[in-house]
Amino acid sequence: MYEIDATLTGWINALAGDTFPDRIMVCVSAYGVPLLVLVVAANWWSGPDRLKTRHALVATGPAFLLGLGINQIILLFIDRIRPYDAGITHLLIAPSGDPSFPSDHATAAFAIAAGLLLHSMPRRGLAFLAAALLISISRVYVGTHYVSDVMGGALTGVLAAFLIKSLYKPQAALDRFITGVL
Template sequence: MYKLDAAITGWINSLSGNSLLDHALITISNLGVPLLILAVAAQWWTGPERTKTRHILIAAGLTFLIGLGINQVILLFDQRIRPYDAGVTRLLIERSSDPSFPSDHATATFAIAAAFLIHNLPKRGLFFLVAAILVSLSRVYLGTHYISDVMGGALTAIFAAALVKALYKPATGVDRFLTSIL
């Protein structure tokens, strides 16, 4: 499996070298997560079904945090080296100090998408899904992650979304309190 993972990762990274595309994907990688967080937060005051929307926004935030927390647990057991350290890719951005698997960028962005999709907001969920794919692929393109790292991050996010969906129910006392803020 590693050979296939390295081959796909190397192929995606080999597409780099076009200064315009490189710059665009560096920008997507750097700004993708903060912009998606802003896009989620900005919805707090919009929409006709404000309570339902706010529940989903809180669920997205919880999914984001739980997904990243799960990643930290995984890192206790798996210290995968980065593809640029293994000679698979050429790095286009600064080196990272943490292990490669799973990708926090992928987890963060797919967590938002998964939360919207699992809570039945398909149009918004699809927007966030496209953004998550772009951010995740940018990480492979830039040489900082294997393709399996971003797939692992996506799976962590999906698991976290399912966990939040099962545990954080609408119209509970906690939900009524949180959705009534501001």
């Protein structure tokens, strides 16, 4: 299984080569998640059903944080070397000091996308899903993650979104307070 993962990772990273797409992927890798968070915040005042929209937007925050928290627990048990340290990829960005699995970028992006999709916001959710896929591919392209790292991160993000969906109910007192702001 590792051989397949390493081969796929190497193929994606081999597309890099001091070209214009390299610069785009480096930017997506660096700024993709913060940009998604800004877009979530900007959607606070949009949509015909503001309370439903706001409930979904608020739910993405705890899903994002829970996903990253789950990753920290996983890191206690799995200490995977980065693909550039294993000689599989060449790195286009600064090296990271933490283990490779799972990808926090993929977790965050997929938690947001899944949160919107689970809260019946298909248009926004699919747009965020496309962005999450691009961010995940960029992490492999720039050489910092294996394909399975971003897949694991995506799974963690989706799991976190499901957990938050089951816990954070619309029209509960907390929800009415938060969604009523501004």
